Amino acid sequence: MRVIIIGGSGHIGTYLVPRLVQAGHEVINVSRGKHKPYLSHSAWEQVQQVILDRADEESAGTFGKKICDFKPDVVVDLICFTLESAQHLAGTLSGNIQHFLHCSTVWVHGSNVLMPTVEDQPRQPIDDYGVKKAAIEAYLLHEARLNGFPVTTIMPGHIVGQGWIPLNPLGNFNPDIFEKLARGETLILPNFGLETLHHVHADAVAQAFMTSLTPRSTAVGENFHAVSPQAITLRGYAEAVSTWFGKKANLRFSSWDEWRTTVSEKDAEISLSHLSHSSHCSIEKARKLIDYYPRYTSLEAIFESLAWLLDKGELKII
Numbered sequence: 001m002r003v004i005i006i007g008g009s010g011h012i013g014t015y016l017v018p019r020l021v022q023a024g025h026e027v028i029n030v031s032r033g034k035h036k037p038y039l040s041h042s043a044w045e046q047v048q049q050v051i052l053d054r055a056d057e058e059s060a061g062t063f064g065k066k067i068c069d070f071k072p073d074v075v076v077d078l079i080c081f082t083l084e085s086a087q088h089l090a091g092t093l094s095g096n097i098q099h100f101l102h103c104s105t106v107w108v109h110g111s112n113v114l115m116p117t118v119e120d121q122p123r124q125p126i127d128d129y130g131v132k133k134a135a136i137e138a139y140l141l142h143e144a145r146l147n148g149f150p151v152t153t154i155m156p157g158h159i160v161g162q163g164w165i166p167l168n169p170l171g172n173f174n175p176d177i178f179e180k181l182a183r184g185e186t187l188i189l190p191n192f193g194l195e196t197l198h199h200v201h202a203d204a205v206a207q208a209f210m211t212s213l214t215p216r217s218t219a220v221g222e223n224f225h226a227v228s229p230q231a232i233t234l235r236g237y238a239e240a241v242s243t244w245f246g247k248k249a250n251l252r253f254s255s256w257d258e259w260r261t262t263v264s265e266k267d268a269e270i271s272l273s274h275l276s277h278s279s280h281c282s283i284e285k286a287r288k289l290i291d292y293y294p295r296y297t298s299l300e301a302i303f304e305s306l307a308w309l310l311d312k313g314e315l316k317i318i
Contacts, residue, residue: 001098001213002026004072006054007079008047009035011159012103016076016206018043023210028070038163058085064092076101076209081129086136094149099216100140101209104153106198106225106279108134115196116231116282119155119223126276137223144221152212152219154205157227157279160301161202162308169238171197171274172267175315178306181238182245182317188252190259190275193235198279200227201301204294211290224286228298231280240299244306245317 008017008029014037020027021043033051037044050070057063067075067089075097080086086102093100107130109117123138125131143149158167168177170189180187208226212219232240235251242249260268286292296304309315 001073002028002071003074003076004028004030004067004070005076005078006030006067008076009037010078011038011161011164011202012078012156012205012209014038014161014163015203016209017041017047019206019210021046028072030067038161054079054085058088061088064089068092068096072097074099074101074213076103078103080136082132083135083139086139090140090143090149090151094143094147098150099213099220100149100151101212102136102140102151102153104137104155104223105130105133106155106157106227106281107277108137108155109277109279109281111276112278112280115280117280118282119225119285127273141221141223150216150220152221153223154208154212155223155225155281156205156208157198157200157225157281158274159202159205160199160305162305164305165309165314166302166305167197167199167274169234169241170263170267171195171234171271172263173270174263174267175309178241178309178315179317181242181247181249182315184242184247184250186250186252187238188254188259188262189234189238190254190256190271192253193238193251194233195275195278196231196233196280197237197274197298198227198231198281199298199301200294201296201304204228204296204301207294208286208290208292211286211292218289222285222289224290224292225281225283226286226292226294227279227281227283228294228296228301229283230298232298234275237299237302241302241306244303
């Protein structure tokens with residue numbers, strides 16, 4: 001099939017594009033042309049690169065038409081963040097494509113009530129990102145069920161991969177936390193360290209998109225979590241990383257109000273956002289309908305990322 005990927009040079013596209021090319025598809029990557037994939041792969045030599053600024057084209061009302069002009073069979077949208085963007089593109093593509101795949105997020109759920117969270121749990125997003133993504137998802141699935149628009153939405157967790165810092169055991173992206181654990185230093189965790197994070201390797205997200213393509217009939221009109229088989233607690237995460245570095249975890253715990261004074265304001269805000277969600281999602285639906293079986297556990301994905309960072313000298317543990 002002819003597949004257009006919008007924003008295919010990022011985390012997910014780094015792994016999805018080679019999968020599509022190796023499966024025999026013709027791939028067109030639409031981006032601003034400002035970033036390269038995180039990992040090199042010979043498959044990119046067979047990809048047609050199209051440079052478009054989505055914001056500018058949408059302002060002119062031409063983005064959807066330009067995508068449609070390539071006569072794609074499938075469109076994968078990895079960078080849609082507003083309802084207006086989704087409406088513009090879907091409205092143009094409706095009746096002209098076989099399959100539309102949208103990248104959503106597990107944050108459409110907001111704070112979890114029942115765990116593991118399943119895809120049809122009522123949406124109660126708690127931040128602007130989740131609210132906007134939930135509105136997009138609701139619109140696209142409504143179009144699928146009412147008007148036959150052939151959409152599938154994929155909801156990744158915290159994406160991990162070679163080339164960037166994984167979400168750490170405090171729920172933020174400060175690399176110093178991994179360095180502390182590697183040196184056996186004391187790490188203070190908020191509360192009892194029992195909030196959860198649900199990582200996913202970027203290649204596993206790419207796998208979810210791929211398995212949604214065939215058989216298409218079981219994926220159209222559905223939404224699927226793309227996460228590892230199990231979430232992990234902050235405490236368990238910190239202990240596992242310490243062990244990986246050959247150390248014993250030296251952990252302390254404090255109330256949230258006390259804990260936030262031990263980190264920067266930025267890190268505290270990011271941690272609060274992740275811990276308020278405490279994502280823990282089920283993949284049973286994806287297993288049954290699209291044969292989604294991620295190869296990496298949360299920790300395996302994290303350790304691969306840490307190994308890459310160490311090899312590149314991005315982490316200093318001595």
